Amino acid sequence: MVNANVRVRFCPSPTGNPHVGLVRTALFNWAYARHHQGTLVFRIEDTDAARDSEESYEQLLDSMRWLGLDWDEGPAPFDTATGHGDGGPHGPYRQSQRMDIYRDVADKLLAGGYAYPCYCTTEELDARRDAARAAGRPSGYDGHCRDLTAEQKTAYETEGRTHIVRFRMPDETITFTDLVRGELTFTPDNVPDYGIVRANGAPLYTLVNPVDDALMEITHILRGEDLLSSTPRQIALYKALIELGLAKAVPQFGHLPYVMGEGNKKLSKRDPQSSLNLYRERGFLPEGLLNYLSLLGWSYSADQDVFTMPEMVERFDLADVNANPARFDLKKAEAINADHIRMLDVKTFTEACGPWLEAPHANWAPEDFDQSAWEAIAPYAQTRLTVLSDITANVDFLFREEPVDDEASWQKAMKEGAADLLRTARAKLETADWNSADSLKAAVLAAGEEHGLKLGKAQAPVRVAVTGRTVGLPLFESLQILGKDRTLPRIDRALTKLAGQPLLP
């Protein structure tokens, strides 16, 4: 059932490079919004000037645009041509531009008694925490400043103490139904009063994140399991905001499962495997990567794990999100990406490869690129690539004066007898019908037979002589596209090289 009132948000902090865990969160929010024809709010949580950067902010926008995860309200357009996603009724969408709002809310919380100034010094807090631990009591904040009188506060101020602002947690058990995990209960002992404003007046994540969710009327909060411990605090804050007339309702929460990397450890931001840019640079298609990431905690159906984003949107339901940790499996990600490469129409594929046919990837002179040869070979590449960046090595033989010198390939293919085989193959290719790949194949097959070699063994030296590598696209089509007048000299060149060196048996 569609619910157009759904308002979800993606609210990253612009620190460092986007990582796959972040993308998974963005994707699930996006899919939920699109499934319900609701609204995706894109908010930038940049209140930590020491860690946030403009560069990282730009990267977040760029990543979302590349992935095609469009937002409806945000700090900048998703689509610069149409302006879609720029601004909205609850802006600004960068927290660094909302400081007045937070100051105002903090004042209201203080005035209403929902929060209070805490004058404890770090040393005092540490000493009392250690004592509580030693006595086996809960070691969170002990409520020392909860009920200071006006005189006590003045005394502290006169002493020259600064204060933070703490939220007063109600002395009650908090229960909520997590959309992924079911009913969860937190007792007051586990959730002490927490800081919401620093001594220097800077609001903390604990305040700004739920305040914005309230003001932006977010209905569903889908985020990583690592944030679960902040949820009871936020629910309590929400209730205060409702009483203050600042929030309409407590949103529903769904905590997405952890993503595990190598060795059963949580995939960390610092893991090279987790960098979104890495996948982009390797030539993952956005839809291939998103398809894979959607499987980290969700499944499309029992027997189908390759699907398009519209198909995902159609089926996406939080009821199907699994609470168990999900394992990040690079091989599977690649296999799914390969399937998406196959699904492109050939023109789209040809264009998608563009960046890898240019500097800095291309290892040929730009003027030697041959568009018609590329278009001829592209369909063969499309059925074999796992990631688009592999295209460069697969087609460079067409655009280079001479094939690359890959010593390992040479050693592997040019065994004893390679020269004889190449000589025979060259003679037969000379008279073959170059309009037919089958004819070229028959030529190499016949050459192999003369030397007691099966086709596979016979074609290896030919492939290395012509392309420089032992692996590549279908050989005979490759030869045909390269053409007779470029293929035969390469075999000659290999023969010259072979003549000068002893070969291994």
Ligand code: GLU
């Ligand atoms: N900015 C927070 C983060 O990146 C968002 C947390 C949340 O989704 O509530 O961790």
Ligand code: ZN
């Ligand atoms: Zn205190």
